[in-house]
Amino acid sequence: MISSAVPARAYTLQFTDSSSKAQIKWPSHTINVAFSSSLAAPPANFKAGSDVVGALRRALANWSEAADIEFTESWSKEQSISAGGGSGDGISLITIAGTQDNAAPFIGASSEMSGRTRVFFTRSGSITEADIVLNPYQQFSTDGTTGTYDLEATFMHEIGHLLGLEHSSAVSATMQPRQGKNGIYSLPAFTPRSLSEDDRAGVRSIYGMRPESAKARGAVTGAVSYHTGVPAFGASVWAEEVSTGKVAATSITLTNGTYLIENLLPGKYRLKVESLDGLVLAAEIASQRGVYAGLATSTQMAFRTAEIGQVSVRADRTVKLDAQLSDQPLQLNPTLIGFNGQLSTLSVPLAPSRVYTIYVGGDGLSLKNLAAEGGVSVTSPYLTVNPSSLAQQQFGAGISVISFDVAVSENAPAGDYSLRLQSASGEVAYIVGGLTVDAAGNVTNPW
Structure with missing residues (x-):
């Protein structure tokens, strides 16, 4: 049996354009979110008895614990997200109301998605508003009911976008492109409720670590090129701990072939690079704007996975490790x-x-x-x-x-x-x- 998981729309960061100079992020470490009154009176596509507000608060708390951010909560009678293309209304609304405006993002190819996040920002990348809406055409629950989306997992993913994260190439990450419904593998789909190390590294690269848990960390950077010397755009680079084998973080190369993996604890890491044509595809990393927008339309050259090498990461230092890809055809x-x-x-x-x-x-x-x-x-x-x-x-x-x-x-x-x-x-x-x-x-x- 082959089960489907639909796109949820490396740590991969959001930028204002392809230059990657202006990163999209909140200007303050305190972020106010408005709970729509719809959360207190869930519509029929939410299983009766589901703890909607509790799921949202737990998701916000998980992200807040991972980085130096605080969420403040208010309630709003607003039901619909702000229309795209404008400047928004300044209210970062989280809503589950089944209004016409809220249904609009889920037409056609997006009809199976669990949720969407609409981010408004200035030319310099400062977020002024971010609205989250869940799909009124899909079923949700908090108890693992087969065929429904897990509500807390959905909120976790969308809050990542609200904070400025794009999709990750690690299939285990909360920010991976697809969210599965409860019942895949005959199990509840609860895993995305917990942030992966890749998710944590991503949000910390934007907002830093919480002062009480801050530890000196290092980074790895480099450039990936094809055997011809041409920069490899959209290659997935990841680091794993030598001692445990755990995935530490991922990065997607920019148009010039460079990558940067930050927030690594001091220690030894193995670095590897692969083509985005496996469980995660290049088009799923791409967004409608920003540095990775070109991935949706550019022709990516598939290449063999390369084990780049091993590095020793030191606190407050950046290690450099480049890679040149093989010219042998991809067969595995x-x-x-x-x-x-x-x-x-x-x-x-x-x-x-x-x-x-x-x-x-x-x-x-x-x-x-x-x-x-x-x-x-x-x-x-x-x-x-x-x-x-x-x-x-x-x-x-x-x-x-x-x-x-x-x-x-x-x-x-x-x-x-x-x-x-x-x-x-x-x-x-x-x-x-x-x-x-x-x-x-x-x-x-x-x-």
């Missing part, structure tokens, strides 16, 4: 991951001290094409693949699928981990953040 490309007989583009939630059968689908994923040793692995000492469990699966639809068992140790740290695939010819590919170990109580995986 995972595009789906799954569990419990299902495939999707969402990370699989795991709990410590258990063994799971994981599915991966895509191009070049036949057992004969994979390396005899290390064909499938997890880049962490806490998650182990049993090589004898590797099997070919039949899903139809012209897709190649393999399965294998992953054992999670009892002391596995909460975080996101990547699957590594290697072909017999030596080509490597990854599913960045494809596996999530969650200690916050959001993983309810009984299997």
Whole structure:
């Protein structure tokens, strides 16, 4: 079974234009949001008894704990978001009312989206208003009811946009492009209620860390180019901790091929780069404006995943690491991951001290094409693949699928981990953040 997850509309930051000089952010660390009175009287597309206001407050608190920001709350009788194309009304409204204005953003290709955020800002990038509206054509709940969107997860994603974040290329991130409904993998879709390290790094790069938890951190920067020397625009670079294998943060290269990953704790990191043609696509990172707008229309050259190298990050220092991509054709490309007989583009939630059968689908994923040793692995000492469990699966639809068992140790740290695939010819590919170990109580995986 192949389950769908629809776009929710690296940490990836918002900019006013393609020059990337003016970052979109709030001018103050205190942000006032107006709760529409519709939140207190939910319409029929919200399951009766759902804790709408509680879900919103928890989502705001989670983002506030991650960075040096505070939300102040007020109530408003307004029901509809401000119309696009203007300057707005200055009220940052969060609404679930089923008005005509609120339904307008969900026409056509956007009809399956859970929510939208409309941001108003000045030429210098200062946000003056940001409105959040949930889709009146979709069903929501707070108890994991199958076929509904999880309300808290939806608010988490949209608040990320309100703060100035674009989409992430890590499938485990709250800010990844797609949100799954409850029932994918036969589980509640609660994982996005918790911020990933990528989400935290992104919001901290805009607003800094909270003073009480601030620690000196470093950064990695560099440039990625094709073998011809042409800058690689829209390549996904990520850093993972050497000691744990956890994904620390991601970055999407700019038009000049450069990337920047900030807010890394001192330590050793492995850096890698991949093409945005797997579980997350280039067009899903693109927005209607800003530095990544060109990704929606430009022709991206697919390239083989590259393991760039290892760096030592020091506090208050920036390390430089460039990469030149191979000219060999891309042949190994995972595009789906799954569990419990299902495939999707969402990370699989795991709990410590258990063994799971994981599915991966895509191009070049036949057992004969994979390396005899290390064909499938997890880049962490806490998650182990049993090589004898590797099997070919039949899903139809012209897709190649393999399965294998992953054992999670009892002391596995909460975080996101990547699957590594290697072909017999030596080509490597990854599913960045494809596996999530969650200690916050959001993983309810009984299997």
